Amino acid sequence: MQIRDLPYPDPGVPDARSGIRFLVWLWRSQLDGQLRSLAWGTLHMVAVAALPIAVGVAVEAAATRSGEGLVRAGGLMAVLGLAVTVGDTMLHRTAITNWITAAARVQQLLARQATALGATLTRRVAAGEVVAVSTGDIEKIGWFVESVSRFGAALLTTVGVCAALTVYEPVLGGMVSVGVLVLVLAVLPLLSPATRRADAQRAKAGRATELAADTVAGLRVLRGIGGEELFLDRYRRASQEARRAAVRTARMWSLIDAVQVLLPGLLLISVVWFGARLALDGRVAAGELVTVYGAVAFLLFPLRLFQEFAMAYSFSRPSAKRAARVLALRRETGGGATADTGEGGREDTGGNGGPHGDLYDPASGLLAPAGRLTAVVCGDPDLAGRLAERLGGHGGDAAEGTPSVLLGGVALDEVPLETARTAVLVQDKDPVLLSGTLRELLDVPSSGKVTPRQALDAAQCGDVLDALAQSGTDTGGDPMRARITERGRSLSGGQRQRLALARSLVADPEVLVLDEPTSAVDSHTEARVAEALRRVRAGRTTVVFSSSPLVLDRADRVAFVRNGEVVAAGTHRELLSGVPEYRAVVTRETDVEAGAPADDTTAADIPADIPADDTVAARGPRHREHMEETA
Known part of the structure; x- marks a missing residue:
């Protein structure tokens, strides 16, 4: 794989059982690149290690006044110099390629995981941790993968040089081999505490990153309650803890650096002293002593690569562990779901291979009949958000006994993710607008039945289009060419909400789930949006989570959810007159005003004449007064 070939057609299935297994899998996934880097690295280091031999030949030739020997030495140096240049260049090229391609593979895996899990990802893993894994951790993981091949080349060259020295000059070669072994063994005990300190530093830095991400995400709320300083x-405390941990880690690595300088220096001095004694005794020639000295000096280079590999492993291990923890998450399956919806749902796989029909959640008892607009009233916004996610195919958990949502009798958790995403689209209460032009924002996979203009009109985006048309000189008066900043920060909350609704309408899925799609707009706009939504989505299944009477009165069916279960269903007017607790939620009345039971009311306390179906209930005077006020 070359950088120009990125992204990967398929990044593969990672071994996420542990951080070490993930690193090994990542290394094996680009074995060709690793072998190329190993080959070029070995060529480079062998050529560098052989330079002392050429110098030794030149010294011997000069000592014996051999012109032919000097020519041979010069030619050998030229060949080795070329090998060093080519090997070093290609080693750098292949190593950086391994680094970038490994990082890109991890990024693709994380993106695929985020796409598969959707909004449930941040419920199972902290958002700050996801940010940390997708930014700094990727760099450290790539560093380790890249350093493996250079470490392998250094190891092969070191063993080869020690063996060659032993053959070339047994006494000095044996001394050098023993000295290198002592150097390696002296550093090994220091690696374990260095790794532990690196792990602690990574954990504290990750904590600071998580805190920063969560603070930025809730900055508006913090300003509203005056909690910025807190x-x-x-x-500040988390940052200082991370700084102190980084200093402790740096001290340990500086100690390792000192050992890596001191002990090789002592070895070099010992070899020179002992070799000089042998040369004075006539047991070795001057050229042989120069060759051995050069070889020992060269061995300092691979020893530094050993240290770099140890550092890369120490810093990448916690990063790989965090990445593996995110990649190990799986889309839960519902286990106990069956084709029986329990409320008259019908099984239908449709003509395009995807599920069609009634949308039914066995856990809550919520039924959204096919082709109709269903509104859901839930007094708990968090519970409503979780229910909306579950309707999108997330949230079934066989281990907890939570069955999957059924669409046309087919469990959404059991069908391929692409099929589920095509069938059901969930727009949460805080939709994200990506940066780009308005035309790009609305360029989403769709059936083609709803044009961008129709969707914008239905979402009442006229004022938004006028503002975008005047937002810049490069638009030429065409709002579709206007650029939207990241997350739509240049727009108001209501404008962002309506553009997101228009995007969902353009997609025109079989089932559209909207969580509070009109919470940030005025009542007049909300009424027009509700009417247009009913018109544009005619014949399609639509579920709207809202407590607005303007939206509820235009729904074909309203389901009232309490404590995670549907306790009553019918039209808005039926529930308003017959279910006091529903009226309290919708009209914002107190329990006393609404005549509702206490907070410990259960489904059994709802009047028997308002079952969880379309049964008509009596309409009282309070209902008529309310409808006259909201008309």
């Missing part, structure tokens, strides 16, 4: 103090 969270700033928390981040």
Whole structure:
């Protein structure tokens, strides 16, 4: 794989059982690149290691006044110099390629995981940890993968040089081999505490990153309650803890650096002293002593690569562990779901191979009949968000006994993710607008039945289009060419919400789930959006989570959810007149005003004449007064 070939057609299935297994899998996944890097690295280091031989030949030739020997030495130096240049260049090229391609593979795996898990990812893993894995951790993982091949080349060259020295000059060669072994063994005990300190530093830095990400995400809320200083103090403490951990780690690695300088220096001095004694006794020639000295000096280079490999492993291990923890998450399956919806749902796989029909959640008892607009009233916004996610095919957990949502009798958790995503689209209460032009924002996979203009009109985006058309000189008066900043920060909350709704309408999925799609708009706009939504989505299944009477009164069916279960269903007017607790949620009345039971009311306390179906209930005077007020 070359950099120009990225992204990968298929990044593969990672071994996420542990951080070490993930690193090994990542290395094996680009074995060709690793072998090329190993070959070029070995050529480079062998050529560098052989240079002392050429110098020794030249010294011997000069000592014996041999012109032919000097020519041979010069030619050998030229060949080795060329080998060093080519080997070093190609080693750098292949090593960086391994680094970037490994990082790109991890990025693709994380992106695929985020796409597969959707909004449930941040419920199972902290958002800050996901950010840390997808930024700094990727660099460290790539560093380790890249350093493996250079470490292998250094190891092969070191063993080869020691063996060659032993053959070339047994006494000095044996001394050098023993000295190198002592150097390696002296550093090994220091690697374990260095690794532990690196792990602690990585954990504290990750904690600071998580705190920063969470603070930025909730900055508006913090400003509203005056909590900026409190969270700033928390981040400052976390940052200082990370700094102190980094200093402790740096001290350990500086000690290892000192050992790596001191002991090789002592070895070099010992070899020179002992070799000089042998030369004075006539047991070795001057050229042989120069060759041995050069070889020992060269061995300092691979020893530094050994240290770099140890550092890369120490810093990448916690990063790989975090990445493996994210990649090990799986899309839960519902286990106990069956084709029986329990409320008259019908099984239908449709003509395009995807599931069609009634949408039914066995856990809550929520039924959204096919082709109709269903509104869901839930007093708990968090519970409503989780229910909306579950309707999108997330949230079934066989281990907890939570069955999967059924669409046309087919369990969404059991069908391929692409099929589920095509069938059901969930727009949460805080949709994200990506940067780009308005035309690019609305360029989403769709059936083609709803044009961008129709979707914008239905979402009541006229004022948004006027503002975008005047936002820049490069638009030429065409709002579709206007650029939207990241997350739509240049727009108001209501404008962002309506553009997101238009994007969902353009997609035109079989089932559209909207969580509070009109919470940030005024009542007049909300009424027009609700009416247009009913018109544009005619014949399609639509589920809207809302407590607005303007939306509820235009729904074909309203389901009232309490404590995670549907306790009543019918039209808005039926529930308003017959279910006091529903009326309390919708009209914002107190329990006393609404005549609702206490907070410990259960489904059994709902009047028997308002079952969880379309049964008509009596309409009282309070209902008529409310409808006259909201008309």
